[in-house]
């Protein structure tokens with residue numbers, strides 16, 4: 398019989414189950430940290446995530462449809478959050494001149510201020526990672542990239558802008574290469590969110 402990763406009897410016999418439970422603990426840390434940041438700004442966690450995303454991404458990625466895919470939510474849910482950001486004067490609409498029904502979100506000065514500060518919400522997760530050895534960091538990054546890739550392929554998470562799903566990525570004899578940058582990529586240089594990413 399198949400055991401749940403959360404069943405302690407099976408879990409302690411299987412490293413994969415312990416990794417799943419460890420990831421669940423980490424996701425709990427993200428949830429708590431994001432919640433604390435949201436409370437400070439009287440916003441919801443998704444509103445904070447949208448502010449941070451818009452702050453760091455190009456305008457074609459800041460449309461309702463793209464944001465809904467990015468956060469695995471319906472367009473209606475994202476629209477509701479965006480309405481709050483607009484009403485609080487943290488964001489404005491940038492109408493697409495080729496399609497006046499479509500718009501991108503841009504941040505106001507106040508929105509940028511909150512996004513800049515909130516973007517450090519995960520620092521207490523980054524600090525312990527900095528203490529790992531380079532080899533540990535590379536193994537961790539590689540394992541996580543493969544996990545994200547598989548979750549994306551099985552449709553559990555949608556938009557990804559990682560090397561493994563990019564038209565410019567090549568793997569030959571175990572060597573990673575970016576055709577756009579015309580450069581070999583070390584294990585530690587593989588990207589999770591690349592601004593030049595082009596989906597295969």
Ligand code: SF4
Pocket residue numbers: 558559560561563564565566567574575576577578588591592593594595
């Ligand atoms: S363009 Fe970016 S995502 Fe694509 S292979 Fe190069 S570094 Fe990776």
